[in-house]
Amino acid sequence: MSVLARLLAALEGGEVEIVDLTAPLSERTPIIQLPPPFANTRGFELQEISRYDARGPAWYWNNFSAGEHVGTHFDAPVHWITGKDGLDVSQVPPAQLIAPAVVIDRSRECAADPDYLLEIDEVRAWESEHGSLPAGGWLLYRTGWDSRASNQEAFLNADERGPHTPGVSVDCARWLAEETPILGIGVETVGTDAGAAHSFDPPFPCHAFMLGAGKYGLTQLANLAKLPPTGVVLLVAPLPIVHGSGSPARVLALAPR
Ligand code: 23J
Ligand code: MN
Numbered sequence: 001m002s003v004l005a006r007l008l009a010a011l012e013g014g015e016v017e018i019v020d021l022t023a024p025l026s027e028r029t030p031i032i033q034l035p036p037p038f039a040n041t042r043g044f045e046l047q048e049i050s051r052y053d054a055r056g057p058a059w060y061w062n063n064f065s066a067g068e069h070v071g072t073h074f075d076a077p078v079h080w081i082t083g084k085d086g087l088d089v090s091q092v093p094p095a096q097l098i099a100p101a102v103v104i105d106r107s108r109e110c111a112a113d114p115d116y117l118l119e120i121d122e123v124r125a126w127e128s129e130h131g132s133l134p135a136g137g138w139l140l141y142r143t144g145w146d147s148r149a150s151n152q153e154a155f156l157n158a159d160e161r162g163p164h165t166p167g168v169s170v171d172c173a174r175w176l177a178e179e180t181p182i183l184g185i186g187v188e189t190v191g192t193d194a195g196a197a198h199s200f201d202p203p204f205p206c207h208a209f210m211l212g213a214g215k216y217g218l219t220q221l222a223n224l225a226k227l228p229p230t231g232v233v234l235l236v237a238p239l240p241i242v243h244g245s246g247s248p249a250r251v252l253a254l255a256p257r
Pocket of ligand 2 (some may be wrong): 069
């Protein structure tokens with residue numbers, strides 16, 4: 001049997017499962033809220049063109065509008081000033097859009113501390129248990145934040161001092177970008193950086209180091225709890241927006257059952 005026939009048989013037989021890591025896209029999809037003086041993204045909107053009516057008797061269709069960084073989405077290197085000479089989202093090689101992935105679970109720690117930051121030592125400890133981070137693959141960071149994704153207020157978790165959502169420490173972001181062979185980092189939160197990361201040095205270190213190293217980001221992932229720590233293949237499908245800094249993306253995981 002050919003390798004693809006074996007894959008199809010494994011999917012049909014339930015040996016390999018497809019897990020959808022994508023959040024639904026609607027007017028209610030939470031969006032990031034940057035503090036003044038920064039400009040903010042628009043949310044997702046549908047505008048009806050016709051619905052089996054005088055405007056189009058046999059067809060239903062919509063226009064949609066949205067920021068590039070809404071919902072489950074892909075951050076391309078050009079999104080950040082450190083990656084300004086790097087790839088836009090349309091230039092990401094298709095061969096990188098199917099890649100291995102591993103999952104590090106810090107949902108317990110993040111439940112206790114919403115400002116929790118992943119550290120280098122914890123990733124090293126994960127590696128001694130599960131093996132090295134995948135070359136050319138994703139590090140998926142489970143925080144439990146997907147359980148808040150249906151509610152903008154709970155998802156952003158802001159008070160008078162700003163948003164409180166988990167992320168990655170400055171040292172860990174630099175290390176992941178410069179010292180590990182990963183393709184990118186995928187998170188459950190509204191951005192790859194912590195809610196408090198505007199106050200870090202440098203600000204938004206995950207964006208600054210990862211995108212500056214030509215690596216990628218994936219945000220607002222769902223269903224990471226359904227994945228094993230290793231052995232997953234991720235299929236990531238951002239729209240090829242020419243000159244785009246990112247795009248809403250469908251993200252599917254192939255996982256052994
Ligand atoms: C712009 C500025 C800061 C951040 C972001 C965008 C994102 O999180 C994003 O979606 O890339 S933190
Ligand atoms: Mn983004």
